[in-house]
Amino acid sequence: MVALAYPITVVGVGPGSEEYLLPVAREAVLAAEVLVGGRNALALFDSLGKEQRLIGRDLDGILEYIDDARQAKRLAVLLSGDPGFYSLLPRLRQRFGAGGISVVPGISSLQLACARLGIKWDDLSITSVHGRGLDGLADIAGAERAAVLTEPKYPPAAVCRYLLEQGSWFRQAWVLTDLGLPGEAIAYGSLEVIAGQQGVPFERGNSILILLGDEPEPGQLPVGKTPSGTVGNTIEGAVSASEDLGAYLGVVTPGLPDKLFVQGTAAMSQEEARALTLCKARLKRGMVVYEIGAGTGSWTVEAARLVAPGTVWAVEKNPAAAALVRANLLKFGIPNVRLVEGDAPDACRGWPPADCLLIGGSGGRLREILGLAGGRLRPGGRVVITAVTPDTFSGAWQVLQEGPWEDQDTVMMSLARVASRGNAQIWSGENPVFILSARLSGGICEIEGSPDGA
């Protein structure tokens, strides 16, 4: 009697991080005895201690192994993203038949790329240069909008160079690399600019390239229109900004006018205080920034503009405030922010190492926040804390005098504006703001109270 082989479960594991792994995929993995997959996919499940088999270059060899092993064991073949999208699925189906496999879907890298940019993908012309070389680009000839999956041999810069040689009509390109992974990077430029760039993300194979014509950047406001009406309508108490964003799109200095931001009841620092706070952070392009207590999102928007293609990881515990942050990200067309709704520091678990920590609100948990979030700061990383009450100031002052901080700097900002009183103009004082900053000495720190020892 011939023993019946187990069906093979083909599992889409998403872009490669826990947060984008579907619960149904996790269940399928837990039910399997042997996991077969690429290095990153297998690494996701190392802690389960299951038997693993790496998919290397020898595909025929691995298909032989699967055929053999499935006679006695339950196998899960782990594929990145969704199995139906440029993956090994056709080879598995050809070899084992439709009845020999069952497929669990996953979130594909293209879905995540388009979500990051806030654009639709139903009209994208899609291709991949995997195993087909640059000839694969013939598939997108004549398309208005396209997406290309790149590989180490043909990274985004090489694809753009080739397209330019072919006289491509695409004008703008977004490069999205290592999405959902700790090194995630997003870059934007003309094809000429991307073609001439070196290093990550331009020469990184694990990237998606989104190619567009002359239309405005994804999320960018067509000059002359603001969506604040639409955004404001969805948020209770939000005020629609009246000022047109168009005039500020190319502005690089921080301290954008307060009136540009969609505002509600959540606190928002005034533009002058925001500008000085961001200057004290000494931000650079490409940095990873944590923002604790995002409030209305005005720091979030400005920090994201300054560090792009770096990323701002923002946390906000008040749902109404988080909605304002989202509204402002949408209004300013900011793609490089990861907003987490929750309580810091717990909500910051799993975030990648950071270069800077901005603390606008700590809910009395400053020491813990510096423990967990600060515990992920890279050597030389800066922390900037603002305080408007004496209690917050003295707590922050105390904490920064202890532990691994150096180069402490504290200023009190006192601001007065000209205001009209009757026929006269007078100086009208604002509440003072304390801005405390410091630099982390040494390496990634072990601060007392760091719950995960990071």
Ligand SMILES: C[S@@+](CC[C@H](N)C(=O)[O-])C[C@H]1O[C@@H](n2cnc3c(N)ncnc32)[C@H](O)[C@@H]1O
């Ligand atoms: C063989 S294809 C697999 C696609 C996968 N089935 C999916 O649905 O995303 C591998 C390519 O997908 C893209 N890719 C996969 N994971 C990615 C990620 N985390 N960030 C950016 N691109 C990714 C890259 O273009 C990579 O070279």
